[in-house]
Amino acid sequence: xxxxxxxxxxxxxxxxxxxxxxxxxxxxxxxxxxxxxxxxxxxxxxxxxxxxxxxxxxxxxxxxxxxxxxxxxxxxxxxxxxxxxxxxxxxxxxxxxxxxxxxxxxxxxxxxxxxxxxxxxxxxxxxxxxxxxxxxxxxxxxxxx
Numbered sequence: 296x297x298x299x300x301x302x303x304x305x306x307x308x309x310x311x312x313x314x315x316x317x318x319x320x321x322x323x324x325x326x327x328x329x330x331x332x333x334x335x336x337x338x339x340x341x342x343x344x345x346x347x348x349x350x351x352x353x354x355x356x357x358x359x360x361x362x363x364x365x366x367x368x369x370x371x372x373x374x375x376x377x378x379x380x381x382x383x384x385x386x387x388x389x390x391x392x393x394x395x396x397x398x399x400x401x402x403x404x405x406x407x408x409x410x411x412x413x414x415x416x417x418x419x420x421x422x423x424x425x426x427x428x429x430x431x432x433x434x435x436x437x438x439x440x
Contacts, residue, residue, distance in 0.1 A: 302350065302359035303386055307427040308372070310364035314349050316403045316426045317360060320388065320396060322351040325359070329366075343367045353388070360386065375428025378408075385422065385430035393419050393435035400425070400433075413437075 307313040318324060331345035348363040364370070376382060390396040393411065400406065400423055407421040408430075414420060420434035 302361045304361040304363065305383075305386070305427070305429055306370065307362050307364055307429070308370065309426065310347050310349060310362055312403075313362045313426040313429075314351070316400070316405065317351050317362070319399045319403065320390070321354055322360065323354065325350040325352050331367075341368070358388075375424065376430060378422060378430065385432050387432035387434065390433050390435055393421070393433055396433050396435075397421070397423075400431075405431070 305313075314324060327347070327349045329345075329347050331343075335344040335346075336342050345367040346363040346365050348361060351360045351362065352358065376384070378384065388396075397407070397411075403426065405423050405425050407423050409422075411419055411421045416437060416439070418434045418436055420432060422430055422432050425431040
């Protein structure tokens with residue numbers, strides 16, 4: 296059976312703020328839409344499903360992120376996940392310049408959870424809390440790593 300990852304979907308509190316964060320990091324908006332109706336109720340398994348959404352893509356064309364903001368039913372706020380909790384863990388991106396990416400993230404009020412680490416002289420990486428509490432990993436491959 297052929298299989299490929301289509302996208303990662305994340306519900307957010309503020310779609311415009313989340314799109315601004317991820318596009319500033321370098322993702323491109325493929326499209327925006329508002330969806331509802333019986334087909335959406337059936338697909339998602341939620342009566343009255345009505346969302347605004349944006350599909351974003353990484354510059355290499357391989358990774359897609361679907362962000363959606365619920366209009367109905369009312370979104371249920373949850374505590375942001377922590378790295379060791381079961382469930383959706385994080386979304387990870389390779390970046391060419393980690394320091395530049397962190398400057399962009401900081402402009403959105405997003406900072407590393409603890410700091411920047413170096414893994415076996417191969418990567419500099421960090422986890423940060425993105426929009427709506429999303430854990431985002433940013434990693435820069437080091438020369439010779």
